[in-house]
Amino acid sequence: MSDPSPSAPITLVLPDGQAIERVRLYERQQLDSGLWMYRIGIPLWQTAAGGGVEPAEYGTWVTAEQLRPLPGVDLGRIPAHPRTRTSAPARWAWLLDSRTHGRPATVHAEKCPSATDHAHPLGTMQALDALARPGTTACTMCDAAEALLPILAHGQDDRLGPGD
Numbered sequence: 001m002s003d004p005s006p007s008a009p010i011t012l013v014l015p016d017g018q019a020i021e022r023v024r025l026y027e028r029q030q031l032d033s034g035l036w037m038y039r040i041g042i043p044l045w046q047t048a049a050g051g052g053v054e055p056a057e058y059g060t061w062v063t064a065e066q067l068r069p070l071p072g073v074d075l076g077r078i079p080a081h082p083r084t085r086t087s088a089p090a091r092w093a094w095l096l097d098s099r100t101h102g103r104p105a106t107v108h109a110e111k112c113p114s115a116t117d118h119a120h121p122l123g124t125m126q127a128l129d130a131l132a133r134p135g136t137t138a139c140t141m142c143d144a145a146e147a148l149l150p151i152l153a154h155g156q157d158d159r160l161g162p163g164d
Contacts, residue, residue, distance in 0.1 A: 006077040011068040012040060019068070024057070025075065030083040031146050037061045061140045094127035094144065095119035105136040112142035128152060 009022040024041040031037060039061050046056035069075060093110035097103075097119045107127045108115040122130065127144070130136050131152055138145035 028080040035146050094122040096122050107144045108139040109142035109144050114141045
């Protein structure tokens, strides 16, 4: 019997440079810009309903910059979904989800399924201004991170490595 959802172990590199080995890579998806995103699962513990803890998995999408292959692991079985849409949207529109319940404020593309009913519309400049504020993130489930973060990074000195 074949595995209905193939996965492979891979290393996740955290923002501070630490690495978590053997997280699970489930699929790859190419965005309209050509950028590839990777759906991973990170094994963690969560509080059980009756007390104690139980195993759980936190799922998220990351870019190739956050991943490192493990030697000898074949990633060829992982489903890949290349982009199919060839035209760009007529205009960009964004939504801002304010901070709630300890979650950071998040900028989403218009019609992002991850945006809440409380999100309010923004223009592109307003979205960039919001992302420039500490604690605001760009959604990786839609085009927000892919489209807006490179604009914010434009002009920064990319020659310096981490810790320089």
